[in-house]
Structure formats: C-alpha cells, structure tokens
Amino acid sequence: NAGVTQTPKFQVLKTGQSMTLQCAQDMNHNSMYWYRQDPGMGLRLIYYSASEGTTDKGEVPNGYNVSRLNKREFSLRLESAAPSQTSVYFCASSDRTRSTDTQYFGPGTRLTVL
C-alpha cells in the first residue's frame, strides 16, 4: 500500500515548455487534489476532483489544466511554463463520502522554471 505517489520528484523547465505531473493513489479515495507550496504562503489549492469524471478550480488555477484519468490517477499539466510556476507541487487524496476528512499527501514534485 504505497498511499499517494507522485512523479517526477524534481524537474527543471525552460520558460514556455510544457510538462505533466503525475499522481496516483491506491486507497480507493474519491477525491483528489493538486496544491502548490510557496515559501511563507502555505498550500494553495490549484484544482480538485471530487469524483472520477469531475474537476473543479481551486484558488490558483490559472496556467494549469488537470485530468482525472480514472479513480486512481489525477494529473496536472503546465502547457506553457512560466517562472512564477516555480514551486513545490503536492497531490493529495481523501474520501469525503465517509465521516473522515483526512487528506493524504504525496511526497511532492519540486519544479523550477528558468
């Protein structure tokens, strides 16, 4: 039981390049999330998916797209990377249909955009 996994762990991009961050969970959770973490700003929600087939914007969605490929996988795409997207990205999952609201986080992807 690996929990939430993310690939890659590190990535360096040039301005204008595109890339997809991958996330997978093996806990059979309905909800999945993408956050970015910047120094002094905590975690900010980019997009979330309440269930397979649905996605919704969070606080900071501009410049990103997401795909909920199936119940296990939720990917985040940067179509044209900008230096302002340099950050650490975390994927999380939870099962909010139950009484527990616990979010389980992956280990993160550290992205640098030059």
Place this chain on the structure above:
Amino acid sequence: GENVEQHPSTLSVQEGDSAVIKCTYSDSASNYFPWYKQELGKGPQLIIDIRSNVGEKKDQRIAVTLNKTAKHFSLHITETQPEDSAVYFCAASRSNFNKFYFGSGTKLNVKP
C-alpha cells in the same frame, strides 16, 4: 472565500517545554479544522483534527482547542521533543466541501 491566518511563523522552544500555535479563520461556515506536520522533503501529514461541535481534542502530547465565537483554534504540544521539529500547518474547511484553506505555516524548532 475563507482566509486562514497562522502565528507565529517561527517558534523555538527548549526540549520539554510546551509549544502553542494559533490560527484564525474568517468563514463562520467552516466546521472542520485539521493540523498537519511537514518534515523536511516530505508531504504534510495529518496529526490531529477537530470539528466545530467540540471545543477540545487531545491525543497524547498534542491537543487542539477551538473557539467558534472568536473564530480561532490552537495547537498545543506538551513535553516537546527534538523530533517535533517540523513545519506545522493549520487548515479550515466545511464538511462535504472539497476546498481546504491552509495557514502559512509555523516552523517549530525544539532545541535539545
């Protein structure tokens, strides 16, 4: 939307002392308040949470208190140990609502 403020941003205590981290929130509809611990190079991990129908919850050396009227909640760590050194985040949300709002984090340093 919700706004969560967290203080202090850094906290240094001696091993064995207590540590208190405070958060305030703005949305009176928020009713779920988790606390996360993030160790260096890792993702945040839930350590304790509280719902708005209770005022206090304890789990060994960790406790959380909630004041709904004042819209603030606090994390209390007693008998701190060096392994408690980490960044702690508070968050606020509504049950069955998928948006979590996080505080800016507190870096706790426990000196041996």
